[in-house]
Amino acid sequence: MTRPFPDRLARVLADVTGIHHDPARHYLLESRLSGLVRRFDLDSLESLGLLLEKTRPDQGLWPHVYDAISTGETYFFRDRPGLDLLFSSLSASPVLRTGPVRLLSVGCSSGEEVYTLALLALKAGRLDDFRLEGIDLSFAQIEKARSGIYGQRSVRRVPEDLLERGFVQEQSLFRVRDVVRTATRFSRANILSVPSPADSYEGILCRNVIIYFDEEVRRKLINIFYRLISPGGFLLTGTGELFPDGGSPFHIESRNGIVLYQKK
DSSP states (O other): OOOOOOHHHHHHHHHHHOBOOOGGGHHHHHHHHHHHHHHTTOSOHHHHHHHHHTSOTTSTTHHHHHHHHOOOOOOTTTTHHHHHHHHHHHHTSTHHHHSOEEEEEETOTTSHHHHHHHHHHHHTTOGGGEEEEEEESOHHHHHHHHHTEEETTTTTTSOHHHHHHHEEEETTEEEEOHHHHTTEEEEEOOGGGOOOOTTOEEEEEEOSOGGGBOHHHHHHHHHHHHHHEEEEEEEEEOTTOOOGGGGTTSEEEEETTEEEEEOO
């Protein structure tokens, strides 16, 4: 008989990351974390949970846990209609004219979304007007983002002109050009405890992330986003992703399943 996933481990993961994993998918979480149990000579997943409870979230095995549970599935120009809607909304808003425009990608993984934003700004001739930031729980993903080096699969949807303007091809790899990278910054951080002051960003992207949080954490998130976004700024979520209470206190615009929240 298969043993149930340890309650202690599930609880400490949820408390620290805010992510409540569906019990039906605990088998996937177990497969990812069992490697750490073997690697660090622990007795069991229960022992891992006990150890994590006694360790600060930025120390010990926590960095390895973040890397293990990170999905990391992304690519350039993923779900482009949402990005186009964000950029057109920014263009129609006074925030773009006061610059620099500060955008934050939450759960940025290996950086493709942030660099996509930079490429769109480059195409518009406004790269110098943007400050683009990405945060993620995974140390390994942030290091990859900072390197700016990607394979063919990651860049497969980059328009040909931007592939040439934004990358240097090195055999089978593509390195983001320095002129694009200078507009970006990547940090290992948890959005639930981000220390940035109020009105820090004209736009925040949190796509394919909030689906992993329960309703209580989603309520906390929307208040965090409202604090961090400057008046007139925007929050972009993934297709079909919704916040409790219809996203109050934001004003909501929805187009073809794309939800854009604006702070009035």
